[in-house]
Amino acid sequence: MNPVAFTPEELQQLKASFKYVESNSKQAADIFYGHLFDIAPDLKPLFAHTDMRDQRQKFFSALRVIIGSIQQPHLLVPAMTQLGKRHAKYGVRPEMFQKVGGALMMTLEEVLGELWTAEVEEAWIRTYTYLADIAAATLAPEGH
Template sequence: MLSRNKIELVKHSYKAVTAVRPELYEDFYTRLFVTAPDIRALFPGTARAQAVKLEAMMQLALSSLDTPEMLTPLLRKLGHDHATYGVEEKHYIVLGEVLLDTLAAQAGDLWTAEVSAAWFAVVNFIAATMIDGARAMAA
């Protein structure tokens, strides 16, 4: 799973970025829809509404990284639910890349190689677990 150091790097950098960049998630969706306009159809409603949902989910996920046994079932269900909306495995790659790019842009000098690697591990864990949930639905 994730090391204590990676978890702390992610939590610390997240707090630092969101404290000064409350528009983080709106920026993410703007970037996502420019990068992959075909994905826009998967997200009903406004980018602001989606940003609120993603922010709540990220806060929950990050606060639960220390207890993956509690987080994993939630992420699997979320993956299952997203599959019913038409989210495919390939979308997780784009979403992860755009999220990391958005965080890096918002973090500035705080975004070191070590912080980037920690976030990459967390995003991959979340995506892989959600994909597992979607695959379970299809089986």
């Protein structure tokens, strides 16, 4: 899988938008999980025994790693592979990543408001698609 190539401007927009969202992390995480459970109520049982405060921190920790190493595939790919393996233990299936991506994009749009431009959206979609493909590949049965 080839890493996502960004222009310096795109990379700056991605990092700046994440910094803004991170400054509103509790609200953004609540919005994200609200959207996720609205889009995919079937995923709610996966969080039945989860401390959602802890989950919010894990969510932003993962995003921080992603944005911090987006141009360093030698760091990012192993991190996403590990994330995929952890999620496999929770019963996550590859098709669930599309729902998570939808909830993430809705959250970013809502939290960023006027900062959510077509360029920012495109950068986030490309980033998420690349990362979800890596993580989802770890969920596929061996030999497929």
